[in-house]
Amino acid sequence: MMKYLYKSMKIRIFAFAAIAVLLLAACDDGRIYNEVAVDTTGQSARLTATITGLDHWTDNYTVSLAGFAEGDDYASISKAVRANADGQVSMTLNNIPDQVTSVRLCVLDRLRRNVVTFSEVATEGVRDTIRLELGTVDASMLNAIQQGYLNTTCANCHGASNHAAAGLNLTAGKSYAALVGVASRKVEGHQLVAPGNAAESVLHMVLHNEHVEGISMNHFDLVSEKNAELILPLIDSWIDGGAEQ
Structure with missing residues (x-):
């Protein structure tokens, strides 16, 4: 009886192993898939400035460094501006898409529309990092x-x-x-x-x-x-x- 049970269990183990191999073979097409695609192409923009008034903004808006395609009021890419206790800002916006024609220090609403622009730099002809060296900027709501x-x-x-x-x-x-x-x-x-x-x-x-x-x-x-x-x-x-x- 024990010999029979051992033999039956061994058969089941081999069966499960075979099924697992078949499933893996069916799913494996030789490619490796990432859960999140990371775009490492495109230009970068560098913002250095002393920015005041950032803490005056309500939750409906964000002061951002953003890239825009020509004629489009919606940001193609953006990054919220954060300053240290002295108002100093040093930040980089990476992976700017090819369709972007200008980078702006601006105010975006919740739909990422450009509400107000404080400063703007065209990307055309810039092969290196796009630089916004702005000195002091009053970015308050007023x-x-x-x-x-x-x-x-x-x-x-x-x-x-x-x-x-x-x-x-x-x-x-x-x-x-x-x-x-x-x-x-x-x-x-x-x-x-x-x-x-x-x-x-x-x-x-x-x-x-x-x-x-x-x-x-x-x-x-x-x-x-x-x-x-x-x-x-x-x-x-x-x-x-x-x-x-």
């Missing part, structure tokens, strides 16, 4: 709004030509004091920018509505479709986050 909207649109009437419409100067270095916590002279009971409350801020009202009681000019018409998608949410996020300087 400065992003200043560069991305106030300078290009609002300041044309509010301070850029030595005339500040309605006594409101929105040029760089003066816009914060003119807006934040300042009671509106035309919209009763509201501040121009009420920290923590974008919806009740006059700045939000005039940029989102065709008509605001007490305001004669239609500022809404000056908002482009692109700014409506990218800059206005940035302004609201800044205000709701406390409108920090």
